[in-house]
Amino acid sequence: MAQTFDNLLIDTPRSGVMTVTINRPDALNALNVGVVQDLYDLFTRVRHDSTIRAIVLTGAGAAFCAGLDLKGYGYPPGALEGEGRVQLGLRGQQHIAQLVDAVRSVRAPIIAAVNGAAAGGGMSLALMADIRVMSEGAKLHAAYIRRGLSNCDIGMSWLLPRLIGFSRASQIMLTGRSIDSAEAERIGLVSSVHPGDELLDAALETADMIAAHSPFGVWMTKEVMWSNLEAPSMRAAIDLENRTQILASQTKDHREAVKSFLEKRPPEYHNH
Numbered sequence: 001m002a003q004t005f006d007n008l009l010i011d012t013p014r015s016g017v018m019t020v021t022i023n024r025p026d027a028l029n030a031l032n033v034g035v036v037q038d039l040y041d042l043f044t045r046v047r048h049d050s051t052i053r054a055i056v057l058t059g060a061g062a063a064f065c066a067g068l069d070l071k072g073y074g075y076p077p078g079a080l081e082g083e084g085r086v087q088l089g090l091r092g093q094q095h096i097a098q099l100v101d102a103v104r105s106v107r108a109p110i111i112a113a114v115n116g117a118a119a120g121g122g123m124s125l126a127l128m129a130d131i132r133v134m135s136e137g138a139k140l141h142a143a144y145i146r147r148g149l150s151n152c153d154i155g156m157s158w159l160l161p162r163l164i165g166f167s168r169a170s171q172i173m174l175t176g177r178s179i180d181s182a183e184a185e186r187i188g189l190v191s192s193v194h195p196g197d198e199l200l201d202a203a204l205e206t207a208d209m210i211a212a213h214s215p216f217g218v219w220m221t222k223e224v225m226w227s228n229l230e231a232p233s234m235r236a237a238i239d240l241e242n243r244t245q246i247l248a249s250q251t252k253d254h255r256e257a258v259k260s261f262l263e264k265r266p267p268e269y270h271n272h
Helices: 033-046 085-105 121-128 156-164 166-175 181-186 196-211 215-228 234-249 252-262
Strands: 008-014 017-022 054-059 063-065 110-114 117-119 131-135 139-141 178-180 192-194
Touching: 008 033, 008 196, 017 033, 017 196, 033 085, 054 063, 054 196, 063 110, 063 121, 085 121, 110 121, 110 196, 117 121, 121 139, 121 156, 131 181, 131 196, 156 166, 178 181, 181 192, 192 196, 215 234, 215 252
Parallel strands: 017 054, 054 110, 063 117, 110 131, 117 139, 131 192
Antiparallel strands: 008 017, 139 178
8 A cells, every 4th residue: 555654554464454553552552633534544545445355453562542642632634723622622523433434334344453452432443343353461441431521432332232232331331340351252342362462363364264255245244234233123134135145146256156166166256
């Protein structure tokens, strides 16, 4: 990728797999306007790129992301001189919150490799990913409420109950307590837990498995799964599945998948 980012390290260690590392280790990768804008620009740039089949998101150093930078977020795009505190605050709030749609809109599944503390906005960032893996020593902190704010922020009040159920989510969000890796795995908040030095390899292994499938099949699986979290009924969800499956069945990649299976060889997908 030609574009470079001040706050992100971008790598493509395997064919079709991208790693994105938030690179503010001295600030525990806390979110400021620069980090958020870099993430937004990156996800917008790769949103429709079918050559990128899976993305691993992690943090540099000891933390995944410590949440909002309490030393100051900075001026969000469009801020005007002389605007009031409420106006600037809402601009900043919306600037951070748009990350939820940005992550969801990327065709490639995003795997959060939670390598250390993920607090407040960092926990929200992990929750928006399609898959979460976690190191043994990492913790998730529902920290907004500890700072005199609501714990309903950056999608947490929508995402967390759907991931682990309303009662568990309420208990975590109302107390502001931390969740260690063992509990996170037990309640289904993360897919797996690994020693710290094995975390990235585990995330990349999952990314490789995703990248082995047809780009359209992965794209439709991600899109329909997210859409059906909002479906009003099972009937509506099945109707969407039916139409999507017929679309997928018309692709050349589907025919290649069937042919390669019958010929007992790996498929060669070209997003056709």
